[in-house]
Structure formats: C-alpha cells, structure tokens
Amino acid sequence: MKFVNKIELGDPSTKKQNFINVKLKLLCCRYWYLDLWDCHDMVFPFWRIYWNKNEGGVLTLQDDIYKMDPNFLYIISPFTSFSTRFSKHHKYDTGIHVSGKNLTEKHNEDYFESKSLIHFFTHFNLGTPFDNVFPGIFKIELTDHLKERLIYLTERLKIENHDFKLTFNLKLQSFVREAISNIGAELWKTINIDERVLTVHRFIEANINEKLSNSELASIVNMAPNSFARLFKEEMGITLHNFIQNRKIAKACEIFEYTNDTIESISFKLGFSDRYHFSRVFKSVTGISPALYKSGKYT
Template identity: 35%
Template sequence: MAGKLSEEIKIDPSTVHQNFKELSIKLFCCRYWILEEWECDDLKVPFWRIYHNSIGGSTIRFKNSTVPLNDENILIIPPNTSFSSQLKRNFNFSDESIIGRKFIQTDNLASLKSNGRVDHFFTHFSLGYPLDFVANTIYVITPDDTIGHLLKEIKKACMTDQITSMKESLRAKQLIEACLLNLPDEIWDSGNIDHRILKSIQFVEGNFRRKITNEQLADMANMAVNSFARLFKMSTRITTQQYILKLRVEASCHLMHHSNKSLDEISYECGFSDRHHFSKIFKKTMKVNPSDYKKQLKMVNGISE
C-alpha cells in the first residue's frame, strides 16, 4: 500500500518554489464624461491614468510630441508624467479651462461630435512600489476586441452609476490589467530591490497616516540614517518623506472621490498636521487646491454644470 499522502503533497505536489510579483491595483476613479473645453498645462499627478475618447478632436502634448485621442488609441500615462491637453484652442499655458459634465444615457456621440464636443473616459489608479516609479512617458496602444468590450461595458456602468459595484470594480481592474499587458516588458524590470527598502516601504504603506521619521525607518533597517536615506532615494527616486506625502495625497484623492467628508476631516484622516498643511502639499502635488479639486469632482459627477 502506498499509504496516506502528506498535506503538503496534496496541496502542491511540486518542489519548485515560485515567487510571484506583487500587483495591487488601487482605483481612485473611473469616469465617463463629456468635454466642451479641456485646455490644461502640466497635468502631473502621482498616480497612473488611462484615457480613451471615441470622438477625435482632443490632443495631448508630451515634450515635443502631440498625441491624438480617438477611438483607435488608448493612452496609458505613468505617475508624475507632465503633459498638456488641448481641445478647442491652441496651447496657451496662461489660460486654462475645463468645461464638461458626466456622460448620461440620453447623450449620443453623433450629437456631441456635431456640437464640437468629445467624450472622455478616464481612470486613475496606483500599483504600489516599484510599479509606480517607472519612467515618465506616454504609452499609446490600440485596443483589441477584449479591451474594446471592457471599455463598452465600463462606460455603460459609469452612465448608470454602477461602476463602484463589486462586479464593475473587477471589470475596471481587468481593463487596467489588459492595458498594462501591452506595455514593454522592460518597464517592469525593477532589478534586485534591497530587502530593507522593501520592508520599509511596506511599513510606510501601512502606517503613512501616522508620523514616521527617517530615524525610525533607518532603525528598522538596522542602518545609519544617512545611509538609509541615500539607499531609499536611489531605489525610489524620491525621499522617504516625499513618499509618505505621496501616499497621503493619494488617500485624500480617494476620500474626495468616494466620500462626503469635509476637507478638515480628510486632512486629519490622511495624516496631515492641519488643513493648511494639507492644502499646501495637495496643491504642490496636484497643481490645484483641494477645494477646487472637490468642485471639479462635483462637475464631473453632474452635480453642477
């Protein structure tokens, strides 16, 4: 008789250890709306973005290149990539404007196009370290049948306010994964990341709302403070305190998108010392005051025209 098998063999009979890469998609927003004007400079934020328009007419300017938004293109924009947008006017960095509203079920693309407007799908998300630290650029991919179907269903969910349901949240993440699979393999190569930096980042991501000092992180890594700070910046291209503030701003964006909390409540919950400090850091990062950002969200949601 062969006898009973061990629990380990029954669960996984292979002796080959597999170490999979971590991927954690954190959605900040997923929206479908109508643009009448979209003239903006330096649209640089600390999270990923995916853009798709069915109607052509708007463009993105990145460095010396102009990229059209239309039905044949999907734009994937890594964090901290600075670019400008244009719809009706030539680029004028001193005269910015966003005019738009939510795309609703009674709207149709033909009518929008005849009136000089465009539809605009966008989703904002983060992937965590090290995937949020890839090179600043803009990737343009052509949607295949799978991505095209996902876009159609997600846009419908945005119009019917079902996008935050479990099923549609999974679909939105499926779209993100399908788009990311089209990016070149080399951008995901983070090399051999020092385990002390990985451990400190995991700690920061779980505790960024609290006060965290370089001394505390260096002590956890069993390193001198200056040596730890240098290694952290070499690995992430930003300082530890900049990374903490990045996470706090991302958390504040998430609360503004998905709660009715006041800015005072948000600033406190995200770990800022006070409302003034929150506003200062938010504007430095997002190029807009948190109060104006919140007003724009109301416009996008169709609360105001």
C-alpha cells in the same frame, strides 16, 4: 502515485512558484462629453487610462505631443506632469479648465461626437511598489478584446454612474489589468529595488497617517539615517522626505474619492500640522488645491 506537496493549497507539485501581488484599487471611471479640456501641468499620484472615441484630444509631456487616436489607449503613470486640450475648443494656456458632462442614455451620442470630445477615463492605483515607476505616457493599441471591454464599460456608464454591480467591477478590473500588461517591461524595473528600501516603503504605506522621521525609518533596516537616505534616493530617484509627502498626498486623493471628509479632517488624519500646511504640500505635489481636487472639476 504523486502526493500533494502542500495539502492546504491542493498543489501536487514540489516546485515553488513565486507570484507578484498587484493590489489594483479603482478610484473612478467615467464617460463624458467634453467641450473644453484645457488642463495644464497636472501631476497626480495615481494611474490614468484615457480613451477618446473621436479625434481632437491632445496630450503634452514636455516636448512630446500625442494627438490622441481612437484606436489607442493612453496610459499615464503616477506623478507624470502633463497637459491636455481639445483642439476644436482651446481657450486657456494655464490652469485647469474642464467643461462637460456625463453621457447618459438620454444623450444622442452621435450629435455630441460631432461637436465635443467623447472621453472615457479611469483612475487607479496598483500598490507597492508599482505606483512608483518612472513618469510617462504610454500609447497602447486597442486590441479586439480591449475594444469589446471598452464598449461594455461605456454603455454601462451611460446607464449607471454611481453604484456599480460586481460584473462591471470585474470587467473594469480585467480591462485595466490587460491594458497595463501591454506596457513595456522596462517600466516595471522598480520591482527589483533593494529589499531594505522595499521594506521601508511597505512600512510607510502601512503607517501613512503617522509623522515619520528618517531615523525611525532607517532603524527598521538597521542602517544609519544618512546612509539609508542615500540608498533610498539611489533606488527610488527621489528623496525620502519627498517620497513620504507624495504618498501622503496619494492617500489624501484616495480619501477624497471615497469619502466626504473635510479638508481639515484629512490634513489631521495624515499627520499634517494644519490645513494650510496640507494645502501647500498638496498643491506642490499635484499643481492644484485640495479644494479643486475635491470638487472633481478635472479629468
């Protein structure tokens, strides 16, 4: 007879298993028809999944152009600077210009498909350290299972677009997890970063509302500030100062999504000296003002 090794887990094996904890947090999920999708140099601190039911959508990442295919999902990692357009109706070469509306049961989807871009998108975060991977756009084939999930999600979004029930949440989470699991393993190498950097990374996330100094963070792992700053830059590919700013703006975006807090209250909540300092940093990171982000007039 075999005895249970860890009675509290009900685990009969003596072999330890190690799992990676991915803290998926959904920010938004929408199904729109778009007449205009001229968005340039967008940089946001969250993941996106885009899918267009019809052709005409275009993504641009530096010199790479992606003509969006309805048979594929397009996953965009955080802090990727990219542009979008709807080729049938293209007017602007700078700035962020979006014109469209939520699709509902009252709309004739076939009618809008003939003249507009039918666009599904969801924004989300994955937590430490998976929100700090290399920027990029990843084209993922729409498998039968993903297609089945997508049909369910888009049909439900036409009925309910605000208070989602548990089933919708679970199926959206399942859809996101399956989609990102198809990204190549090379993207996830950040899970192998130096343990000292990961320790500080987690401390920053837990204390994002505070004003954090290099010396304070270095002391957590018993290193000199300059030595730790060099190690952090080598491991993360970004300075410690810029990393902290990025994470504060990521938190600001999350607060904008989930609350009606004012720009002033968010700036003080995240340790900025005033609204103007916060606005400058927000725009330097995302390319748009916090007021425009708060309005939701982007995708």
